[in-house]
Amino acid sequence: MTLVERLKLTLLGVAGWKDACDAGAPVPDSGGCQDCGSVRLTTLPRGGRGAVSCLEEPWTGEAAKLAALGILPGVRLAVVQRSPAWVLRMGRTEIALDDALASRIRVLAEAGPGA
Helix, strand or coil, X not given: CCHHHHHHHHHHHHHCCCCECXXXXXXXXXXXXXXXXXXXXXXXXXXXXXEEEEECCCCCXXXXXXXXXXXCCCCEEEEEECCCCEEEEECCEEEEECHHHHCCXXXXXXXXXXX
């Protein structure tokens, strides 16, 4: 069993990890979402906010890293910084990610300042 499979089994009930997004479409591969309105985190401006809808290619090691950092469906986050690294705030926690990891996160963007 891979690390991602173990994480999915562990987090399925606790964090609401799903095989489909909230719109009922399958969790996307790198091709993108189908009809749920989510966008890649990397499209948000500094100060932009959103709720994680899913992680692209959730079977990969990169998705496992994101899950271990607490980036899971339903988590609300804000973009603090875009360069040289992505800095995200989730509650009282801030984490830094490179572009490759940040681009795997899909969010439902919130309207408001910076969005």
